[in-house]
Amino acid sequence: MDDGPTGPGAPTDRPGPSAPTTPGPDRPPVRRGRPRSEAAERAIVEATLRLIEEGIPLSDLSIERIARTAGVGKATIYRRWEGKEALLVDVVRSLDPEDPPLPGTSLRDDLVVLMENIHRRGLAKRSSALLVSVFAQMQSYPRLWEMHHRVSVLPRRLQMDEVLRRGIADGEIRDDLDFDLLGDLFVGPILVRTVLRPEVVWAKDSAEQIVDAVLAGVRPPRWPSS
Structure with a gap:
């Protein structure tokens, strides 16, 4: 399962390699996979849950759709999760006691x-x-x-x-x-x-x-x- 609704092999909506990753003089170092904003992470998880509750199947959940629902950019999601699977695992884990x-x-x-x-x-x-x-x-x-x-x-x-x-x-x-x-x-x-x-x-x-x-x-x- 990939990040788009069209199934395995479909082009991913992950930001390309040209995205800047080197911190500038006024920018703190970026730690991939570690959230810089709890509010943004919470919004992403809640948006994913809301889409699932609305009956959107997992195969149709794309990073782009989740980002749009959460009101964030796709890069914001990719800074926290390596892809849709990792995000969904954390969403399920958030429901665990x-x-x-x-x-x-x-x-x-x-x-x-x-x-x-x-x-x-x-x-x-x-x-x-x-x-x-x-x-x-x-x-x-x-x-x-x-x-x-x-x-x-x-x-x-x-x-x-x-x-x-x-x-x-x-x-x-x-x-x-x-x-x-x-x-x-x-x-x-x-x-x-x-x-x-x-x-x-x-x-x-x-x-x-x-x-x-x-x-x-x-x-x-x-x-x-x-």
Whole structure:
């Protein structure tokens, strides 16, 4: 998917190489990809959301159209994002509930917070018609879907991997288990209840129940009972 509505291979509306990039004596250095105006960035994100809410498919969203709706120039967008895919990933990420920091007090406490975060994001994606539409369209564009996974999904998975590896290193989790399976044992019940069984009520202590049940099965044999 490119930046124009005509599909792959279409000419891009990215500013040409002749655009000045060397700062003059009275101009501060330009840092590509880092916003110089929060107001402009917010206007661009909101304009993109507004177009999507109006039913404009992702394939018809061009940088030119987004810039016109936001009241900025195309160069303003390209100073912040390398292209439409990167912008759309940030737009989707802006709709995600913010993850609170891990308490770091214990393996169990960190896992409970991680499970609650996963459930909260799952609810947001299930209850938002906008997110449902965007995710359905994103899967038709491999590059966009891969970028979303790399920017939004993978860092959270790596965070959980770090918590689990710490649990193994500290002797709180057996070291003879398939590591990928270990993560799935915690996440699986939440995905089932969020996607396959949405009618099941999520209790206040559901995350704790899941973590305690899985930990009971993956603890070393002689781990003291709590």
